[in-house]
Amino acid sequence: MPGVVMTPDNIRSRKLPVVTNVVIAVAAFAIAAAIVLGLDIGNWVLVAVFGAAFYLIGLSVVAGRIEGKRAARNRTMKALIYTACVLAVLPLISVIWTLVTKGLARFDADFxxxxxxxxxxxxxxxxxxxxxxxxxxxxxxxxxxxxxxxxxxxxxxxxxxxxxxxxxxxxxxxxxxxxxxxxxxxxxxxxxxxxxxxxxxxxxxxxxxxxxxxxxxxxxxxxxxxxxxxxxxxxxxxxxxxxxxxxxxxxxxxxxxxxxxxxxxxxxxxxxxxxxxxxxxxxxxxxxxxxxxxxxxxxxxxxxxxxxxxxxxxxxxxxxxxxxxxxxxxxxxxxxxxxxxxxxxxxxxxxxxx
The missing domain is CATH 1.10.3720.10 (MetI-like)
Structure with missing residues (x-):
């Protein structure tokens, strides 16, 4: 457009670095572990739930400051979908792991x-x-x-x-x-x-x-x-x-x-x-x-x-x-x-x- 100077900031939108995303996740789960295990109110399953919630909150805040509100909402919803998928699979993995580890005790010919x-x-x-x-x-x-x-x-x-x-x-x-x-x-x-x-x-x-x-x-x-x-x-x-x-x-x-x-x-x-x-x-x-x-x-x-x-x-x-x-x-x-x-x-x- 006439009168608009194209700069790198205009052409390329700012994105949340991958390192920052990882830092948010590590900090969220560390805080969740400190709360759950420190207060002895649950096990690693509750740590995963609290950590996912803290991660979504932290991601929304940090992404909003770096990428803007619209991009932050999109990133947060995408992370919410992936988190929900992981949380849905965790109980299945837990059940399978428990069955295999405890079920092999009598997995013999006599049984x-x-x-x-x-x-x-x-x-x-x-x-x-x-x-x-x-x-x-x-x-x-x-x-x-x-x-x-x-x-x-x-x-x-x-x-x-x-x-x-x-x-x-x-x-x-x-x-x-x-x-x-x-x-x-x-x-x-x-x-x-x-x-x-x-x-x-x-x-x-x-x-x-x-x-x-x-x-x-x-x-x-x-x-x-x-x-x-x-x-x-x-x-x-x-x-x-x-x-x-x-x-x-x-x-x-x-x-x-x-x-x-x-x-x-x-x-x-x-x-x-x-x-x-x-x-x-x-x-x-x-x-x-x-x-x-x-x-x-x-x-x-x-x-x-x-x-x-x-x-x-x-x-x-x-x-x-x-x-x-x-x-x-x-x-x-x-x-x-x-x-x-x-x-x-x-x-x-x-x-x-x-």
Missing amino acids: FGSSMNNIGARDANGGAYHAIIGTLEQVGLATLMAVPVGVLGAIYLVEYGRGKFAGTVRFFVDVMTGVPSIVAGLFVYTFWVLGVSPIFNDGRPQASGFAAAMALAVLMLPTVVRSTEEMLRLVPGPLREGSYALGVPQWKTILRVVLPTALPGIVTGIMLAVARAAGETAPVLLAAGGLAAINFNPFEGGQSSLALFVYQQAGDGSKFAPDRAWTAALTLVALVLILTVAAKLLARRNKLSR
């Missing part, structure tokens, strides 16, 4: 090859083989019951559902999403264990892994329906229209076009439901009884699960019980992780997704 049958409070041995078997069988049966019904229900709601009946189905699915797990366990205990099982057991109620699987299926069903419904709605409409234009019937369009397109998201929703079922304690305690011995038959006799095993060992008075509880918790997390990775790989290699 994975024996049960708690005839193990007393002074016995250092005993393992979770019976609980691992119970978890795999119960979650497997629950998946076989919940996934087909949930996926077909979601297909109906997205592709066919119209009118009051579809609205009623959505309403009850939403209600079931918030049902406490112990309510599902009580329902199956009353219906199956007390009502149906005596017919096949000479009039005596009998807890079983299958009963626990039914309770877990009740908990899995709404998650499968809602996640599958959302994934099916994300499939672009032109894909369906192109298939219909070629004369392909609706059922084949759903099978060959819609489902393969939404398959990765559907698998993710199913694995979320599986993870929830694997971590439930109350339904297994009510419906399966929590047997300490090995039982490969889920249709006869009680069973345990890893989540129930963790609960029982955490409340046990034996000095050896906490190590078993931590190792079982690590095993449960590793099992869910392995199943999730395997399901993802199978979904990618499935011919429906090509």
